[in-house]
Amino acid sequence: MPNIKSLEDLKRIREEALEKRRVKAAEGEIRVIVGMGTTGIAAGARETMKAILDYIEKEGLSGVLVTQTGGLGLDASEPIVQVVVGDQPKVTYGKVTPDVARRIMKEHVAGGKLVEGFVIPVKS
Amino acid sequence: MRELSLHLLDIVENSVAAKAGCIEISVIEDRTQDRLKLSVKDDGVGMTPEMAARVTDPFVTSRTTRKVGLGIPLLKAAAEACNGYLSIHSVLREGTRVDVEFQHSHIDRMPLGNLTGTFLNLLVSYPHIRWVLTVQVNEELFVFDSAPIIRELEGIPLTEPTILSFLRQMLEEGIESVHLAG
Numbered sequence: 250m251p252n253i254k255s256l257e258d259l260k261r262i263r264e265e266a267l268e269k270r271r272v273k274a275a276e277g278e279i280r281v282i283v284g285m286g287t288t289g290i291a292a293g294a295r296e297t298m299k300a301i302l303d304y305i306e307k308e309g310l311s312g313v314l315v316t317q318t319g320g321l322g323l324d325a326s327e328p329i330v331q332v333v334v335g336d337q338p339k340v341t342y343g344k345v346t347p348d349v350a351r352r353i354m355k356e357h358v359a360g361g362k363l364v365e366g367f368v369i370p371v372k373s
Numbered sequence: 374m375r376e377l378s379l380h381l382l383d384i385v386e387n388s389v390a391a392k393a394g395c396i397e398i399s400v401i402e403d404r405t406q407d408r409l410k411l412s413v414k415d416d417g418v419g420m421t422p423e424m425a426a427r428v429t430d431p432f433v434t435s436r437t438t439r440k441v442g443l444g445i446p447l448l449k450a451a452a453e454a455c456n457g458y459l460s461i462h463s464v465l466r467e468g469t470r471v472d473v474e475f476q477h478s479h480i481d482r483m484p485l486g487n488l489t490g491t492f493l494n495l496l497v498s499y500p501h502i503r504w505v506l507t508v509q510v511n512e513e514l515f516v517f518d519s520a521p522i523i524r525e526l527e528g529i530p531l532t533e534p535t536i537l538s539f540l541r542q543m544l545e546e547g548i549e550s551v552h553l554a555g
Contacts, residue, residue: 315498
């Protein structure tokens with residue numbers, strides 16, 4: 250039997266996560282939202298989400314809240330990813346493949362620079 | 374959609390939209406009986422018998438952004454193509470249960486695909502919902518309950534890197550152990 254992760258393991262990493270979180274909270278929260286309606290999922294949104302979560306895990310990127318939303322009525326541009334930094338306006342990206350998602354994480358979420366070419370204009 | 378785990382992700386969205394506080398998902402592979410059973414049970418707002426009878430129709434949906442809902446009908450068609458079925462039991466103000474069954478060995482049956490990906494996706498996206506996930510292969514069972522984890526975290530988001538890593542490994546190892554032993 251492999252050693253399955255337990256609540257005891259969670260207790261151990263909890264304090265560390267809390268500390269990192271405290272440092273990060275001062276800089277303002279970043280939210281990343283993935284459109285996960287039927288069309289989004291069919292267009293590969295789960296793999297896009299996976300690329301985002303993998304990036305956070307691999308790079309140890311603290312202070313990012315990832316969530317999902319239903320269809321946004323932008324079916325032709327799925328998968329859709331939206332980024333909200335602090336109280337700045339929401340930025341919507343279209344046709345976000347896992348590769349594009351990694352660029353968004355690196356350049357926009359971590360680096361603070363828009364990923365030109367994938368931004369789509371929407372009313373927010 | 375090419376994976377059953379993607380269909381699961383899709384139809385669970387109905388339970389979320391129904392304002393469920395607790396959602397139970399089970400994936401049971403009964404290789405002796407050659408059946409694959411998926412179920413999603415929620416304590417959401419439920420539906421009237423009329424609505425429950427009609428949701429398998431692609432032209433029925435509760436959404437307002439578009440008039441056609443395809444999640445349930447697509448999965449129903451996939452099940453029926455594999456000697457299976459999809460059934461919905463719903464009670465207004467109590468909740469809804471969707472059961473889907475396939476012939477496990479049927480040549481047209483989609484693979485389960487990335488269950489960890491689907492579960493992680495749901496956990497991270499809806500941390501306020503209690504998730505009870507069961508994966509069973511023959512007699513081997515893995516049950517994941519998000520409630521004690523959320524309690525332990527006391528508000529630390531699940532998308533903190535170390536927590537995310539913990540959750541992914543817990544799910545991956547649990548699902549893998551069931552498949553190895555079952």
